[in-house]
Amino acid sequence: MSDACSIPGLTVPRSRFTAPEQDLTETGNESRVVLAGGCFWCVEAVYLAVDGVTRVESGYAGGSADTANYEAVCTGQTGHAEVVDVHYDPSRVSFGELLQLFFSVAHDPTQLNRQGNDIGTQYRSAIFYQTDEQRQVADAYIRQLNQAGVYTDPVVTRLEPLDAFYPAEGYHQNFAARNPGQPYVMAAALPKVEKLASAWPEKLKSRQGPDDTDPA
Template identity: 75%
Template sequence: MTESCSIAGLTVPRSRFPDPERDLPAAGNEARVVLAGGCFWCVEAVFIAINGVTRVVSGYAGGRPETANYEAVCTGATGHAEAVEVHYNPSEVSFGALLKVFFSVAHDPTQLNRQGNDRGTQYRSAIFFETDEQKQVAEAYIRQLEAAGVYPDPVVTTLEPLHAFYPAEEYHQNFAARNPHQPYIMAVAAPKMEKLIDNYADRLKPEYTNDDPDLA
């Protein structure tokens, strides 16, 4: 394993990412969390590789149903964020463990309303919580990261109630795996996957730990 994680050009020592002190109980065999961290193609590619994650859907959260489509969301005026709905088995991977990957690999939570060159509120960093317990665990982990001084800048991730999640158009689903040589995927998703494999090989599905892993 490497000793650091590079997030959108920001290199942070891996040892500075603590495990969450607070987490949800490992109850049941199906749960979900909706996360936004820039382009959903790339965030989806990260989470589908994690052992215990059963399904990841790219879509939109934070806006109204009539504007939950790619053309409208790309204007940045709908209130939506590009988001992923992560379905997982809590007995295999915890909510807190997914948050750790979200903050350390999937995106840079210190960038306000953007990720890299992707700019607009649709690319904001957000956790869309369904329960008070999800909100409390996420709040506690953000406080823990900031107390540890993990980032040189403040975390700007918003915690927003999930009113609805709208799956994106079919051509967006599993996009990275279906288009591994697309220039954007090679430039943005592939480096995230390299960091994921370097730092969390013990948390990944076996097919993602070989020398030439699929992206999703």
């Protein structure tokens, strides 16, 4: 990771990011979505702070098992993207609400195959959908944002089927929380969490407990 990463939304008011006009109707107490938005340290840090998110794991998706490791993925030649596997309670936060934060806080969806100074297909913006319903809702929201002109440039987020999720190495898990003084974390990850807190305070966890934190 390089030492700088753009922070979306700082010049775009929250009011521009309207809720998705379509959303999933989900039952049960756990669902998941796999998202790619540049450095997984940053995206993980954002979602760990969101109320209703029960677990977040950094990893890789889009390539094969034999190249699902950090050294290989960093070459940009594996097909993998750095992703986060977000588990959530749909009675507390919806798929659409998680997408709203993905596009407004977690990353800049107008940057093609990069996030700030992190350049390569491994840093692409993508939603790895598990069902056709997830794909439809995500596609509709991308069109909604583009039609509203939320960003000056079009959203370039890709929709890719989730063939497999491969967990990243242990030292990557919960990285920002465990390394708050690390230069990249201070420059890129923590400002996004601060943006979440200032723009979407009602989305924050009100407590930290066994079910609300990543165990790594």
